[in-house]
Amino acid sequence: MAPFLPLLDTHDPAILSALSRVGPVIRPIPSTESELLDSFILVDSNTSPNNDDIISYLDRGAEKVILSLPHASEVIGSVPSDRILLLLDVANASAVSGKTRAGVSGVLLKSPSLELDLITSVSHFFSGSSIYVLSTSPSPPSSLTIRELSSVGAVPVLPTSQLTLGPSNPSQLNIADAFLAPLRSDRPDGLFPTVVSSFAQGGRSLGLVYSSRQSIAESIVSGKGVYHSRRHGLWRKGETSGATQDVIRINLDCDTDSLEFSVVQQGAGFCHLNRPSCFSDLNGLAALESTLKSRLDTAPEGSYTKRLFNDPDLLRSKVMEEADELCAAETREQVAFEAADLLYFTLARCVSAGVSLVDIERNLDTKARKVSRRPGNAKARWSSKSSSSAEPLLPPPAQPSPPDPNAPIRMRKYTASSLSPLERAQLLRRPVLKFDSMITKVKPIVDYVRAQGDAALLELTAKFDKAQLDSTVVLPPFAPETMQLDGAVRSAIDVAYANIRKFHEAQASTDTLVVETMPGVVCSRFARPIARVGLYVPGGTAVLPSTALMLGIPAQVAGCHEIVLATPPRPNGSISPEVMYVAHLVGASAVLKAGGAQAVAALAYGTQTVPKVDKIFGPGNQWVTAAKMLVQNDTDALVAIDMPAGPSEVLVIADRACNPAHVAADLLSQAEHGIDSQVVLVAVDLPQSILSDVETQVDVQARALDRVDIIRESVAKSIIVMVDDIDAALAFSNDYAPEHLILHIRNAADAVVGVQNAGSVFVGPFSPERQVVIRSLLPSCGDYASGTNHTLPTNGYARQFSGVNTLSFQKHITAQELTADGLKALGPIVATLADCEGLQAHANAVRIRLGSA
Ligand SMILES: NC(=O)c1ccc[n+]([C@@H]2O[C@H](COP(=O)([O-])OP(=O)(O)OC[C@H]3O[C@@H](n4cnc5c(N)ncnc54)[C@H](O)[C@@H]3O)[C@@H](O)[C@H]2O)c1
Numbered sequence: 001m002a003p004f005l006p007l008l009d010t011h012d013p014a015i016l017s018a019l020s021r022v023g024p025v026i027r028p029i030p031s032t033e034s035e036l037l038d039s040f041i042l043v044d045s046n047t048s049p050n051n052d053d054i055i056s057y058l059d060r061g062a063e064k065v066i067l068s069l070p071h072a073s074e075v076i077g078s079v080p081s082d083r084i085l086l087l088l089d090v091a092n093a094s095a096v097s098g099k100t101r102a103g104v105s106g107v108l109l110k111s112p113s114l115e116l117d118l119i120t121s122v123s124h125f126f127s128g129s130s131i132y133v134l135s136t137s138p139s140p141p142s143s144l145t146i147r148e149l150s151s152v153g154a155v156p157v158l159p160t161s162q163l164t165l166g167p168s169n170p171s172q173l174n175i176a177d178a179f180l181a182p183l184r185s186d187r188p189d190g191l192f193p194t195v196v197s198s199f200a201q202g203g204r205s206l207g208l209v210y211s212s213r214q215s216i217a218e219s220i221v222s223g224k225g226v227y228h229s230r231r232h233g234l235w236r237k238g239e240t241s242g243a244t245q246d247v248i249r250i251n252l253d254c255d256t257d258s259l260e261f262s263v264v265q266q267g268a269g270f271c272h273l274n275r276p277s278c279f280s281d282l283n284g285l286a287a288l289e290s291t292l293k294s295r296l297d298t299a300p301e302g303s304y305t306k307r308l309f310n311d312p313d314l315l316r317s318k319v320m321e322e323a324d325e326l327c328a329a330e331t332r333e334q335v336a337f338e339a340a341d342l343l344y345f346t347l348a349r350c351v352s353a354g355v356s357l358v359d360i361e362r363n364l365d366t367k368a369r370k371v372s373r374r375p376g377n378a379k380a381r382w383s384s385k386s387s388s389s390a391e392p393l394l395p396p397p398a399q400p401s402p403p404d405p406n407a408p409i410r411m412r413k414y415t416a417s418s419l420s421p422l423e424r425a426q427l428l429r430r431p432v433l434k435f436d437s438m439i440t441k442v443k444p445i446v447d448y449v450r451a452q453g454d455a456a457l458l459e460l461t462a463k464f465d466k467a468q469l470d471s472t473v474v475l476p477p478f479a480p481e482t483m484q485l486d487g488a489v490r491s492a493i494d495v496a497y498a499n500i501r502k503f504h505e506a507q508a509s510t511d512t513l514v515v516e517t518m519p520g521v522v523c524s525r526f527a528r529p530i531a532r533v534g535l536y537v538p539g540g541t542a543v544l545p546s547t548a549l550m551l552g553i554p555a556q557v558a559g560c561h562e563i564v565l566a567t568p569p570r571p572n573g574s575i576s577p578e579v580m581y582v583a584h585l586v587g588a589s590a591v592l593k594a595g596g597a598q599a600v601a602a603l604a605y606g607t608q609t610v611p612k613v614d615k616i617f618g619p620g621n622q623w624v625t626a627a628k629m630l631v632q633n634d635t636d637a638l639v640a641i642d643m644p645a646g647p648s649e650v651l652v653i654a655d656r657a658c659n660p661a662h663v664a665a666d667l668l669s670q671a672e673h674g675i676d677s678q679v680v681l682v683a684v685d686l687p688q689s690i691l692s693d694v695e696t697q698v699d700v701q702a703r704a705l706d707r708v709d710i711i712r713e714s715v716a717k718s719i720i721v722m723v724d725d726i727d728a729a730l731a732f733s734n735d736y737a738p739e740h741l742i743l744h745i746r747n748a749a750d751a752v753v754g755v756q757n758a759g760s761v762f763v764g765p766f767s768p769e770r771q772v773v774i775r776s777l778l779p780s781c782g783d784y785a786s787g788t789n790h791t792l793p794t795n796g797y798a799r800q801f802s803g804v805n806t807l808s809f810q811k812h813i814t815a816q817e818l819t820a821d822g823l824k825a826l827g828p829i830v831a832t833l834a835d836c837e838g839l840q841a842h843a844n845a846v847r848i849r850l851g852s853a
């Protein structure tokens with residue numbers, strides 16, 4: 001509580017400004033609609049506002065209204081008691097009824113004398129309430145009287161006409177003297193411990209200092225932070241460094257022996273080490289606001305933040321999108337994640353409009369003081385009741401809500417013959433976000449990395465992978481402690497390496513192709529490695545050293561000069577030792593600790609430390625895949641990609657010969673990759689009993705897996721399609737063009753001839769009847785160690801792309817050599833064709849050599 005309460009009866013701006021630093025003020029009825037925070041409104045019997053006016057003062061932020069008895073009787077019951085003080089002549093105090101006393105939080109007593117006994121006895125009548133006393137004498141009370149009043153819990157009300165910034169005199173009391181009157185130091189040196197807090201940053205502590213009566217008095221008058229140094233005496237903060245402070249409020253603690261200075265710090269910061277606070281660096285909203293404010297002034301053209309500030313439509317869309325995603329979030333983590341995104345864009349909106357956190361907090365405080373309540377219903381355009389008839393205002397949530405954990409883990413079932421062409425086409429589409437929408441999401445990230453380089457990579461890695469890094473690139477030789485592995489894992493990697501290398505060496509184009517197309521005309525073709533390649537090894541939900549092998553080995557076999565392996569770091573900033581070991585085996589020239597779209601952008605454009613590459617390889621989630629597709633279309637990046645290898649998928653064709661447990665296991669092996677994976681079972685004339693067994697196995701096996709939460713979501717997006725025969729099954733599969741195709745059917749090898757589109761085919765399950773293995777190639781073997789590559793086209797791109805292979809890392813150059821006789825024979829033909837196309841220079845280049853130009 002402030003030591004005294006000023007009553008505005010004069011309007012000297014210097015006095016008003018000093019008073020604003022020490023507490024609220026009592027104002028007469030306001031004539032304008034201004035905000036009334038830090039005010040008590042005095043409604044005496046000479047004025048006659050109606051009840052609505054009184055409520056409106058409180059709605060506008062006034063702390064309390066001070067009402068004469070008739071006014072108070074009118075509003076008691078409809079206004080909270082803690083917002084009303086009763087205005088009384090001390091002589092009438094004992095006439096106040098118990099009901100009225102219970103309906104107010106205290107009294108302001110007008111009294112001809114501030115005699116302690118009188119005030120004490122009246123305060124007993126109002127026990128438990130706040131007591132303010134206003135002397136009707138023309139002279140102010142002395143400091144001693146203020147201290148005595150304070151000792152009995154009463155606060156003097158001092159008309160501003162009785163206050164001065166100059167020395168106290170019989171008719172005016174110095175404001176600092178009034179403020180200091182009840183203060184008591186419990187220290188031998190008479191100083192007051194003082195917490196300095198930041199007004200602009202939600203009251204966070206900046207440091208601890210000491211104040212003397214002299215320093216406090218100077219601060220109140222000057223409005224600057226002035227303290228007492230125990231070594232040097234009076235300390236005007238920032239006098240030499242320039243890091244001055246504007247004092248917003250000086251608060252006394254509850255037992256009047258220490259203080260809080262709420263300040264706005266100028267310059268480098270409060271701490272002598274040029275940090276904002278002596279205790280810790282900024283974080284949370286305060287840090288975000290400070291970053292956004294500095295970006296508003298300094299963000300480079302092309303950066304994402306600059307775009308946000310310059311493009312109100314983009315900012316508006318982001319605020320609405322994030323609000324929508326927050327509403328769709330379900331788990332605590334999702335809600336926190338989406339709320340953080342929404343706050344980011346909301347603050348960007350505020351900063352661009354010149355609105356600060358302080359403005360927002362003031363507004364919140366004012367709203368918290370409102371006593372009249374609105375019903376709080378949503379406007380019609382936002383309310384779900386009306387949304388069915390209204391135009392959809394927001395895009396649908398990015399992902400459907402996670403399925404109920406207690407519901408069976410089950411795929412949706414369709415009968416192919418009863419599907420309309422449109423329904424069939426819809427089933428062939430993957431449950432990934434639309435390309436346009438993904439591109440809109442990744443483009444800001446890609447642009448940001450392109451413009452800001454390493455700084456953006458570090459920021460985005462902290463944001464998306466929760467890893468605080470100092471640098472993003474690790475160069476060879478890799479420290480042995482970063483590659484420490486369990487012996488069995490190392491041996492398994494070594495065997496996989498050998499098999500994959502063997503198969504990929506066999507694919508390499510090493511010989512020069514030479515063909516003499518006509519006498520004296522020799523054409524040739526030879527391969528060269530792509531010089532600089534970037535390998536993306538996913539790491540969001542699983543560490544994938546197998547993918548590092550699948551990408552690194554063909555790059556090594558092809559002889560690429562520079563191999564940059566990118567993968568998201570773990571939250572502690574490290575890369576898994578398995579991936580580091582593979583990076584070492586394949587001779588990586590750098591490991592980039594970054595994932596997602598930001599890693600792809602760094603590989604495409606290069607940064608201060610990340611080498612730019614010529615081709616980017618590797619699978620990844622939708623962010624990675626969309627970023628790859630985006631950069632390959634940018635001629636500035638001059639970068640190619642292997643293919644769109646997105647969320648893993650499998651299509652299993654199963655007939656009565658299948659083993660339901662094997663079918664389920666194979667489906668789940670790809671469903672566990674990520675929530676956007678999809679698995680498909682094409683059931684060929686499968687009896688209900690076998691189908692039910694497969695469904696039961698999917699549910700039972702899934703629940704036993706660690707990644708059941710991921711599987712629950714991916715299986716919910718997965719389908720069973722029932723067909724009559726193997727031809728219909730292959731037709732559906734060829735249209736779907738799966739990444740993995742598994743044939744759990746009788747005579748599986750014979751069906752392979754009908755496969756037109758697939759990344760990789762796995763032929764031949766165990767036949768339950770004959771228990772004969774026709775050819776058993778589990779997809780898991782292909783995923784890890786048989787030798788084939790597991791980086792395969794997804795999302796239907798198996799129609800036109802092959803999986804990654806050694807040739808993906810090579811390019812072919814053709815050459816031709818003509819003898820004189822060869823030119824004599826071929827030249828006239830070329831000249832004729834060039835003439836026919838009207839390209840005279842082409843013809844001349846031949847004729848000049850034939851001597852007939
Ligand atoms: N087709 C293939 O050959 C093949 C092979 C292996 C893995 N995969 C697939 O690779 C994918 C791996 O996905 P993952 O997520 O585990 O790892 P990932 O490395 O592909 O993605 C993780 C990164 O995604 C980014 N990200 C995630 N959420 C984001 C958001 N909301 N905003 C911006 N960026 C965000 C982050 O930067 C994070 O580092 C799976 O879908 C899996 O099926 C495919």
Ligand SMILES: N[C@H](CO)Cc1c[nH]c[nH+]1
Pocket residue numbers: 544546547647648649670739783784790791792
């Ligand atoms: N199934 C993935 C290809 O879509 C590859 C992989 C990595 N680890 C296990 N499997």
